[in-house]
Amino acid sequence: MSYTFLSQHFEQRYHLQHLGAICGWDQSTMMPPGGSEARAEAMSTLAVLCHQQLQDPRLADWFAAAEQEPLAPQHTVSLAEMRRQWHDATLLPEELVRAMSLAGSRCEHAWRSLRPANDWAGYLPLFEEVLNLSRQAASARAEALGLSQYDSLLEQYEPGMRSERLDTLFGDIKSWLPGLITQVQDKQRDETLLQPKGPFAIEQQRALGLEVMALLGFDFDHGRLDVSVHPFCGGVSEDVRLTTRYNEQDVTQALMGIIHETGHARYEQGLPAHWRRLPVGQARSMGIHESQSLFFEMQLARHPAFIARLAPLLERHFGAQPAFSPDNMARLYTRVTPGLIRVDADEVTYPAHIMLRYEIERDLIEGKMEARDLPERWDQLMQSYLGLGTKGNYRDGCLQDIHWTDGSFGYFPSYTLGAIYAAQQAAAIQQLTPLEQLIENRLTSVFSWLQKNIWQQASLLDTDRLIEQACGQPLDATAFRQHLQTRYLG
Template identity: 35%
Template sequence: MNSYLKLKKIFNEASINSDIAGILHWDMSTMMPEFSRKQRAEQLAYLSKLSHDKIASREVADLILNAKKEKLEKKDISNLREMEREHKFSVSLPIDLVQQISRISAKCEGEWQEAREKSDFKIVSNTLNELINLNKQEAKILGEVFNCSPYEALINKFEPSSNLSFISDVFEDLQNYLTPLIDIIIDKQKSEAVLPLHTKIDEFTQKKIAEHIMNSVGFDFKRGRLDKSIHPFCGGSTNDVRITTRYNIENPLSSLDGVMHETGHALYELNLPEEWAHQPVGKSRGMAMHESQSLLIEMQITRSLAFKKYLSDLLKNKFKISGESFSFDNLYKLGTRVKKSYIRVESDEVTYPLHIILRFNLEKRIFNNEIKVDDIPVVWNDEYKKLFNINIKKDSEGCLQDVHWYAGLFGYFPTYSLGALTAAQFANKLRNELPLLDNDIENGHFSNLTNWLKINVHKKASFYSTNAVLEQVTNSSLNAKYFKDYINNRYL
């Protein structure tokens, strides 16, 4: 096992290096002074070079070949498989390209913040064009190495073993299912009396509410924290998970939705097997699995009637926030209200997949060289009009609303809806196995839920593919039927 043990040491060091970068990324989005971005970009580029050099080295290639001849335990074999996959990705890419993508991503994200605030795409368009060209170089190389299309190669960075044709078919089916359904649900809900939340809740109180619920659900504040950023995210490092949200005094519970989404991500990270920390197989499987955990908590759990009963009582008894608009029935109606909105992160779970399909279709066209960067706002607005029959009036409500493209994360968006389908499939199984789940949630008891997720998902880390975990837990590969049944049961 000599070669394998050497590999473990190398990948351990690379993981620690990535952890350092994770904290620097978190700081860049939350605390970093405005004019420090140029140096931060250089710091991150340097760290990306260190990680790349470690994993892409000739030494690692030789050690992998030798380790395959050694007698390893089953879990070690899985770890070696993941080491080889990471090495194959890294060795394919020139280090100059890796550094340049890191450097330009940091610059582009900073310009995006200004562009979003001023709702002016032109502020960031030149740097975005440079970043996309770099991502196209990366995608072309990875596509040739992994024998797939450039765009499919990018998706596989975030969700291993993804198939573009399968995703396209699933999304086409979802669009055909949801497009007529949205208007039916909106018409049905018109007859329901819903009270808006006129009570303003200050930022401090919103954060205290969020932290209380995070703690109840199982977030460990000794290994993580909640902060504020322009775009909600979950980041940080091993055993140091940083999540963020943004606050809206006029819509006081919108921040809680974001917090619960990121808490789902955080629970997954915090419950990965400690004995495999800093090893490839001990990391989260992929972003579709990750998004399934965030959307299961946010949509399946915290938008349920049982959770709204818990939330209503909590607001009344602990935070002295009450009134008819904060009744559990009204909170449930507000949380399941379907409407056509501009902003993805503020959309409901019925229209949400269409927001993802829009981005997926645009990404495919960008990497097929069918769209120029300067045309992105117009094409985005046209596609949105086709899906929702509403005109977008400003860039901040359209192509500037998400950070992903401006951080170089092309290929990430499809994992959100793949995650939603996966979440529905897991939720169907866990509700069958935990028949008293709603009663637990209503009383603020979440341990049975989180223990189920730990055993069936979190602890499996990257030992298996997402589809293999689904088959183990639900006896079925990914199937949109569970999501459709869930939507029909909740909304029709």
């Protein structure tokens, strides 16, 4: 009976989180500027309500009693996931939760206008408040969990992952990535590359995006596509919200952005319906979530066989032009060029952007650097990793991402972890059938494999066990390296 009480309690929390997600989506897509302060206060109140719900004094007794009840194995796992979320929520005082939500909403809203204005001075005091509160949260979490401050935040996004393991993993990637970037650039130097000629009307880009989402199996009865400054996927399984951004001079960017977010959405829509309102039925980790978006964008959509399916769609929506030939589009989508912007980065240089952010956010949280030092450190690491400078260019440097505006420290490693997991999943699928054949003939077979091995597993297994069961081995960058070498060097 106590397990039933807990399930009902956590389902109520799911409904509150659903409301919060839609409020956040509206804030990013449709809310008038004048509503920002009221929305920040409303979302802060909702965050506190969610926090209070997990501090209900009845929960301790229910957990103690439920652990004595005869439960099926899946319910035992479900109970453990509910306990993990409950324990996590008890680590922070209500006042800190409220302050973090309010400061994050204010900083994120201001960032939307401060970034285009290149206004670091205006952003700094807002960011300092977010960082200060995040450090307080990290200290409280670290003391309770027996972890370092940064690892205590990493735990929120990647349960079980530690910075020591990341240092080893990223250290391995650093040992071969610079050489690979150089080799690929040398190989591509003499390639002929045609840029599609615009303008490309936004409505036509949207129509193309919707058609590709349908090709990828997106369920439009339980989701929609909109526009925001920073593309994202939010909402809940039954009500998934995707966003992208359009550039009338560049059709390629928004299309891949939509495909990326569709990967996130398919994961959400594919979670087990009978579990999805409980913690055990939700996404395992952000690294696994990113593995789905990167599987769709990198493993599938940039594969020559998939580009051959995209080319006629581009011609149908925008008219024929030489740049839309499959061979040219494949070269465009696999062009390796170090750049300043993470979301526009190619598949090979992308890990450098993540390792840069990981080193900075770890040192910010651990107190090894201050917010005012961010632009200089960013420029130094960008020079070191990609040979590019950002002095005075805050917009394309340390102001480019939305994550730190609301205190999402510990999130960035998920992107490269996701790329590694995606490569492992693609390698496992190809042991059964070549991916090219599946893309050409039975794209649904790819989704069936993901549904069975990733989506329907939700949080029934921890991340290492999930990947080992699906791919035959735990987290390992070998498949990722082999994928990059095969695709870019032949």
